[in-house]
Amino acid sequence: MTKIAICAIALLLVVTTLLTAAPSEELQALSSRIAKEFAGKTPQEWGENSTGVRTRLATGDKVLALTLDACGSPKGKGIDQKLIDFLTQQQIPATLFINARWIDANPELFKQLAANPLFEIANHGMRHKPASINGRSVYGIDGTKNIRELVEEIELNARKIEGISGKRPRYYRSGTAYYDELAVQVANRLGHDVIGFSVLGDAGATLPADKVKAALLSSQPGDIVIAHMNHPEAGTGAGIMAAIPLLKKRGFRFVRLSDYQLQ
Template identity: 55%
Template sequence: MSKTTSIILILCIILVFTYISPLHAYACPLCFDASDDPIGLGAITGAQAFYSTLSSNRIETIKQDIINRYGHYSPQQWGENVDGVRTRIDTEDKIIALTFDACGQGGFSNGYDKQLIDFLIKHQIPATLFISGRWIGSNPSIFKELAQNPIFDIANHGYRHSPLSINGRSAYGIKGTTSIGEVVDEILLNEQKILNITGKKPRYFRSGTAFYDEVAVKIANELGYEVINYNVLGDAGATFTREQVRQATLSATSGSIILFHMNRPETDIADGIIDAIPELIKRGFRFVKLEEYHQKLAPRKPTVDNYFLHTVARGDSLWAIATRFGTTVQKIQNMNQLKTTVLNVGQRLQVPVKDPSLLVAPVEVNHRIARGDSLWRISNMYGANLNSIYQRNNLNQHSILQVGQRVIVPIEAIHVVSSGDTLWHISIRYGVSLQQIYQRNNLSPQSIIRIGQRIIVPPNPISW
């Protein structure tokens, strides 16, 4: 060995043991020892090589390193859409990613929906399967068979199927991990179980219940995972009926990630999916595994307030509009990407709705569905006609709403006829067409209106 080579080796050793953290040291390609490759993964290097040969000692080393670096963090977020979680594919391509959870909480949760999986295999519909360590323990031979099928990618659903928290938060009555060490265990112990059977480290992680704090998400990222949730809830925790599953599935758009369960054969999930898939194919969609669009995985789009469109009139200013509708100039500027306060007559502005009572009917509101919303609740919130909401959005009383979905709410004006009024005068006053008034009130050009009669004036439908 030359003197130069010896010096380089000594320097490498010093760097590894005195500067680089244990996690990064193991990820160094120069430090990979083929003797640590019992399952024949010598073709991969770096972090992949390290993670493909997890042992209990190495898990403890990683755990201590993560604790040292994240122990001072205090989480500020808790939920399904915290910072770092990917919920969609940012593309206009007509693709949909089907993802299926296998939870393994005991009882029905340990099941296997053979009808569903057989359908996917028969029609060669690719999917990403999020499998927990508990489910693998109950179904080892089935898991091995699924892992060997090239239309499926295996993803990590946690060792114990716990919500991922560094301080013991719970979700849906399921207690989360209670410390940074437990977060690492929840991820890596299941990774180890999957590695032992498949020889491949998963790339994606979803926690039990899909709840996280943002620190736990950072830790998952450190361990080499993208954290994946969804933007279409396919079966609502295996509670949807067949028709609800079908409707939820058909609500998918380009780049949707749908969450289903593959461990509940006693439910209608399989039938609902089997009903919906052919229709989506007819619409031109194809199905992909997450890895095919890995570079385009994205967080949920920034939430836009409920808003309406205001047409700038002579004398309007941002301050006057903001004051009139109970919002701020800054919010209006942000929503409309305005770099100046100068407005033009006829310009249309998105104005956030803070107080529905300040709206001037007739007007349409673009409402974002929040958790707990129903169309009945929305109609009451805005004083809108429920049937008009159904008709405007092509919905009915059985329609399933998704969090984040946009619903157009037509808020109608009531005009009380006074002396001298005609339907033409009313249409001019409110800026709507005579035909709209005829249709909404079941009238015709020959209809006679009387003083005191109440005329419903619908808003002009807007192309949002």
């Protein structure tokens, strides 16, 4: 066997070890402590509006919170650059919920977004799983199977975001935005507010532009809008860009989640 082949095998072993390494002892201790706290508890709720999920801003001001997800699935690692450029040019703030897989696929773009003061970065999990403490599923997607896996789903991406951006995220939205009420409490223990929505902007990036526009134009003061920034082929961007000037004419302002209390 040549020296080059031996070196290649050694490098592969190192990479494999890194990818399969167990979480740090600190993370294990955190998972164990939270698992012990919730031991024997059984969730009673499952959905987008489980107890503790924040769905609106606590204000009567004429403001809207635009939240954009980047899910990082094999078909969802793109970026709607036209939409991001529009928000930047028009100085429209937004909260970006970003999954670890999307970060890995777009590392330099993530750094640019994190450095843009218009945007705040939020946690969309490591593997885009529904937030369950007992493996509930939705839309054919398996949720986290237990407390430990849920802690890793949230905490590993929080640490990833903080390691790159220098700022730990305050907000978490699970893959599919489904939760049981105990999973919401676990996220709270990890320092995250769990964010739902009150305006379904693009139905998972499946709506055409006219329906996205109509959804946003139905907004009321204090609404949280959910849409996606990782599907440039969808009608999401065009619909948002069409709606924002009309909403501004109606007197609405756009804000980040951190600009207001949540309810």
